[in-house]
Amino acid sequence: xxxxxxxxxxxxxxxxxxxxxxxxxxxxxxxxxxxxxxxxxxxxxxxxxxxxxxxxxxxxxxxxxxxxxxxxxxxxxxxxxxxxxxxxxxxxxxxxxxxxxxxxxxxxxxxxxxxxxxxxxxxxxxxxxxxxxxxxxxxxxxxxxxxxxxxxxxxxxxxxxxxxxxxxxxxxxxxxxxxxxxxxxxxxxxxxxxxxxxxxxxxxxxxxxxxxxxxxxxxxxxxxxxxxxxxxxxxxxxxxxxxxxxxxxxxxxxxxxxxxxxxxxxxxxxxxxxxxxxxxxxxxxxxxxxxxxxxxxxxxxxxxxxxxxxxxxxxxxxxxxxxxxxxxxxxxxxxxxxxxxxxxxxxxxxxxxxxxxxxxxxxxxxxxxxxxxxxxxxxxxxxxxxxxxxxxxxxxxxxxxxxxxxxxxxxxxxxxxxxxxxxxxxxxxxxxxxxxxxxxxxxxxxxxxxxxxxxxxxxxxxxxxxxxxxxxxxxxxxxxxxxxxxxxxxxxx
Amino acid sequence: xxxxxxxxxxxxxxxxxxxxxxxxxxxxxxxxxxxxxxxxxxxxxxxxxxxxxxxxxxxxxxxxxxxxxxxxxxxxxxxxxxxxxxxxxxxxxxxxxxxxxxxxxxxxxxxxxxxxxxxxxxxxxxxxxxxxxxxxxxxxxxxxxxxxxxxxxxxxxxxxxxxxxxxxxxxxxxxxxxxxxxxxxxxxxxxxxxxxxxxxxxxxxxxxxxxxxxxxxxxxxxxxxxxxxxxxxxxxxxxxxxxxxxxxxxxxxxxxxxxxxxxxxxxxxxxxxxxxxxxxxxxxxxxxxxxxxxxxxxxxxxxxxxxxxxxxxxxxxxxxxxxxxxxxxxxxxxxxxxxxxxxxxxxxxxxxxxxxxxxxxxxxxxxxxxxxxxxxxxxxxxxxxxxxxxxxxxxxxxxxxxxxxxxxxxxxxxxxxxxxxxxxxxxxxxxxxxxxxxxxxxxxxxxxxxxxxxxxxxxxxxxxxxxxxxxxxxxxxxxxxxxx
Numbered sequence: 001x002x003x004x005x006x007x008x009x010x011x012x013x014x015x016x017x018x019x020x021x022x023x024x025x026x027x028x029x030x031x032x033x034x035x036x037x038x039x040x041x042x043x044x045x046x047x048x049x050x051x052x053x054x055x056x057x058x059x060x061x062x063x064x065x066x067x068x069x070x071x072x073x074x075x076x077x078x079x080x081x082x083x084x085x086x087x088x089x090x091x092x093x094x095x096x097x098x099x100x101x102x103x104x105x106x107x108x109x110x111x112x113x114x115x116x117x118x119x120x121x122x123x124x125x126x127x128x129x130x131x132x133x134x135x136x137x138x139x140x141x142x143x144x145x146x147x148x149x150x151x152x153x154x155x156x157x158x159x160x161x162x163x164x165x166x167x168x169x170x171x172x173x174x175x176x177x178x179x180x181x182x183x184x185x186x187x188x189x190x191x192x193x194x195x196x197x198x199x200x201x202x203x204x205x206x207x208x209x210x211x212x213x214x215x216x217x218x219x220x221x222x223x224x225x226x227x228x229x230x231x232x233x234x235x236x237x238x239x240x241x242x243x244x245x246x247x248x249x250x251x252x253x254x255x256x257x258x259x260x261x262x263x264x265x266x267x268x269x270x271x272x273x274x275x276x277x278x279x280x281x282x283x284x285x286x287x288x289x290x291x292x293x294x295x296x297x298x299x300x301x302x303x304x305x306x307x308x309x310x311x312x313x314x315x316x317x318x319x320x321x322x323x324x325x326x327x328x329x330x331x332x333x334x335x336x337x338x339x340x341x342x343x344x345x346x347x348x349x350x351x352x353x354x355x356x357x358x359x360x361x362x363x364x365x366x367x368x369x370x371x372x373x374x375x376x377x378x379x380x381x382x383x384x385x386x387x388x389x390x391x392x393x394x395x396x397x398x399x400x401x402x403x404x405x406x407x408x409x410x411x412x413x414x415x416x417x418x419x420x421x422x423x424x425x426x427x428x429x430x431x432x433x434x435x436x437x438x439x440x441x442x443x444x445x446x447x448x449x450x451x452x453x454x455x456x457x458x459x460x461x462x463x464x465x466x467x468x469x470x471x472x473x474x475x476x477x478x479x480x481x482x483x484x485x486x487x488x489x490x491x492x493x
Numbered sequence: 494x495x496x497x498x499x500x501x502x503x504x505x506x507x508x509x510x511x512x513x514x515x516x517x518x519x520x521x522x523x524x525x526x527x528x529x530x531x532x533x534x535x536x537x538x539x540x541x542x543x544x545x546x547x548x549x550x551x552x553x554x555x556x557x558x559x560x561x562x563x564x565x566x567x568x569x570x571x572x573x574x575x576x577x578x579x580x581x582x583x584x585x586x587x588x589x590x591x592x593x594x595x596x597x598x599x600x601x602x603x604x605x606x607x608x609x610x611x612x613x614x615x616x617x618x619x620x621x622x623x624x625x626x627x628x629x630x631x632x633x634x635x636x637x638x639x640x641x642x643x644x645x646x647x648x649x650x651x652x653x654x655x656x657x658x659x660x661x662x663x664x665x666x667x668x669x670x671x672x673x674x675x676x677x678x679x680x681x682x683x684x685x686x687x688x689x690x691x692x693x694x695x696x697x698x699x700x701x702x703x704x705x706x707x708x709x710x711x712x713x714x715x716x717x718x719x720x721x722x723x724x725x726x727x728x729x730x731x732x733x734x735x736x737x738x739x740x741x742x743x744x745x746x747x748x749x750x751x752x753x754x755x756x757x758x759x760x761x762x763x764x765x766x767x768x769x770x771x772x773x774x775x776x777x778x779x780x781x782x783x784x785x786x787x788x789x790x791x792x793x794x795x796x797x798x799x800x801x802x803x804x805x806x807x808x809x810x811x812x813x814x815x816x817x818x819x820x821x822x823x824x825x826x827x828x829x830x831x832x833x834x835x836x837x838x839x840x841x842x843x844x845x846x847x848x849x850x851x852x853x854x855x856x857x858x859x860x861x862x863x864x865x866x867x868x869x870x871x872x873x874x875x876x877x878x879x880x881x882x883x884x885x886x887x888x889x890x891x892x893x894x895x896x897x898x899x900x901x902x903x904x905x906x907x908x909x910x911x912x913x914x915x916x917x918x919x920x921x922x923x924x925x926x927x928x929x930x931x932x933x934x935x936x937x938x939x940x941x942x943x944x945x946x947x948x949x950x951x952x953x954x955x956x957x958x959x960x961x962x963x964x965x966x967x968x969x970x971x972x973x974x975x976x977x
Contacts, residue, residue: 056900211931218934219922230911
């Protein structure tokens with residue numbers, strides 16, 4: 001299917017690849033590090049967890065495994081860099097990791113398109129994806145968006161290749177990629193399970209022998225099952241409860257109500273999903289199982305985002321929606337491979353469409369604004385403003401205060417602030433707090449249960465604690481989104 | 494390889510054309526390369542001094558010693574895990590083995606084929622005689638160019654009688670191995686080596702079923718490769734993988750080793766510890782090396798190292814010999830004990846002069862040797878300790894354990910425990926799939942139980958090395974036909 005008109009020697013191709021790689025990495029690093037102080041909350045928190053792990057604290061271990069909403073793999077990937085850049089201002093490790101995976105996505109896409117026989121237009125397609133504001137934002141914000149997207153593309157491509165060619169290496173890569181995706185992003189875990197479901201469906205309908213089907217399913221499912229099992233084991237070891245990390249799923253705190261539950265679906269999202277749906281239709285006509293699966297995978301993030309919104313998890317839709325456009329690009333490219341003699345003009349058309357889409361996205365103010373410096377999350381705001389106020393307040397209330405700062409937001413509030421008055425608590429328990437700190441006046445600081453903050457353990461262990469407190473607490477003040485409660489104890493003689 | 498064969502050859506064996514018939518030639522002419530003395534004096538002194546120093550330090554600073562041991566072994570585990578992963582990666586590379594197509598093997602004219610010597614050592618294998626003869630007769634090679642020796646022990650009446658009942662085809666003969674110490678397979682093979690007439694030579698076990706065109710492929714491969722290649726190792730696997738759970742595990746293990754590890758060594762140009770059968774040699778070069786070490790119970794592994802020390806290499810060949818997987822747990826343990834005891838012997842023999850070994854093998858192969866031979870024994874011996882520590886940690890969380898594993902060591906240990914073991918188990922499952930053993934994939938996931946059996950055998954080997962180093966625990970064959 002390859003139709004490259006110019007033959008290039010391998011040495012020149014390697015040189016060109018090296019130069020491109022250097023330019024891309026340099027440009028992205030420059031952009032990312034220029035706005036490192038505007039990184040996403042996720043990037044800040046992940047890096048703070050890394051520092052806790054390096055310091056070998058209990059809070060660090062609990063934060064690593066204790067919540068499905070803060071998957072462990074993004075933290076572990078950042079760990080070596082966090083150790084290297086310890087003391088640096090800003091979440092440098094997070095930004096570098098998100099840039100790294102952004103570059104990896106572009107090279108993966110280039111490799112996929114080359115393997116599918118798409119010649120020089122693949123460079124334009126990759127460039128179009130690279131210039132999309134949402135993609136650039138994900139590269140710069142230090143979140144796990146690019147890491148998850150990389151695994152999504154890897155899974156989708158390898159599933160399509162396995163369905164088309166039944167080569168073992170595709171099965172292995174898709175199995176490992178889906179397992180890693182589950183450990184990277186709980187929002188995309190249902191999508192990963194969809195990949196495995198499509199694999200299983202293919203085996204159900206395939207005219208193979210029973211042992212072969214069984215072997216395929218074992219190789220496909222085992223890494224994911226092992227990942228989940230390991231996560232449960234670590235929760236049993238660290239939190240004392242194997243299902244601790246998923247107990248927030250049953251909680252109502254953090255879920256949107258009413259209009260807030262609508263997921264912000266844009267025209268681009270709809271168009272991207274439409275392209276993947278088109279591939280499903282074309283593939284059905286061509287009886288291409290690989291095409292059908294790829295199209296379903298490309299369309300499903302939209303459905304997933306809508307389902308999340310219906311369950312009050314609209315705030316979790318971002319990483320899911322981020323995948324729509326790249327999957328649409330993949331779907332369009334796969335459709336090109338089914339175009340026969342029209343492959344070359346089709347590839348050019350796809351490249352033009354991708355570039356045009358990115359250009360239109362840039363023209364929308366809503367898309368481009370977050371790329372500007374100064375936007376995004378800044379942990380210094382909370383530290384500089386609220387922390388001293390809280391410290392003065394409790395010092396005025398008691399000579400021996402102890403403040404438990406609950407949940408993952410404690411990483412953004414406290415950062416590396418070293419004051420023994422504040423104790424980070426990932427698994428707050430009133431009785432244990434009283435036992436461990438006898439003779440002190442105890443306070444608990446709880447973040448407003450909005451979006452991901454509402455999934456912290458303090459909210460599902462003590463429902464509505466933010467609104468109503470508990471039977472052992474007295475309201476003591478608000479500091480931004482933080483609410484301070486005094487823990488009431490029996491009077492001392 | 495970084496090793497000058499002239500320097501090496503100047504140090505070694507006599508003219509191969511006048512090699513003595515003595516099957517113990519290696520141990521007499523080059524005792525430094527023989528396991529006849531299990532541990533030489535310099536090693537005994539070194540070990541004694543090390544033990545005394547260790548004892549003193551343990552008394553003085555017990556926790557420091559324990560922490561140092563944990564640190565070093567954890568680092569080794571991590572290195573071993575990465576190493577095995579790389580071997581798998583290189584095993585699927587194109588240059589991992591010599592690939593001779595069936596067509597290339599078939600078109601070779603019989604007139605162009607040389608005489609091929611085949612040695613089949615047999616001891617208490619009366620029930621296998623007919624099978625062996627039939628299996629070798631069927632090999633696609635001119636009958637008048639097969640030089641087959643059935644090596645029978647002089648006092649093995651049962652096997653001799655069974656052989657007498659069989660009409661041997663042309664080119665087949667019985668060679669009697671005189672009763673003498675040590676009574677080992679390599680000694681018998683050396684007897685056969687002295688009588689061999691071919692240009693090439695191969696060893697088969699009594700229960701083996703090599704692919705019919707294996708000899709042709711070996712000839713084609715030898716003609717294709719350079720003069721430094723003196724040995725071709727074929728893949729080994731089993732014709733009874735589904736007999737019971739033990740054979741399933743055994744088949745999974747062999748698939749992973751011969752399909753996803755040894756080829757990786759080949760691709761890296763690394764020293765290959767040969768398998769016990771289906772090793773094809775250039776006869777003259779094998780005589781130059783004085784054959785096998787009669788005192789080493791894994792003579793194949795030892796020979797694999799000596800090949801590289803001599804400046805030659807081994808390669809993998811894309812053909813399989815099917816053998817019988819041991820289906821009886823008792824026999825399996827004895828077999829595995831012998832293999833691991835042989836690895837201990839091989840390691841100690843070649844580490845008598847480590848600087849010389851490093852010079853002859855080069856740095857890369859010296860390190861491969863440490864990991865492959867010494868490292869495998871070490872892991873089987875130390876594994877039970879780490880399993881116990883892990884279980885204690887899971888259920889009791891004692892402070893003592895926490896102090897043994899500072900954060901960095903704990904992180905490495907966690908990677909080895911959770912990621913490393915997953916890799917080993919998954920690779921075993923992949924190997925079964927590649928081999929076409931689809932029904933064995935699920936049993937490969939239970940490999941950790943199999944590893945426990947290997948560790949038990951490892952400790953058994955360790956003790957047996959001290960009390961009876963040359964004892965050859967014979968593996969009983971023919972159990973496939975008669976249920977275990």
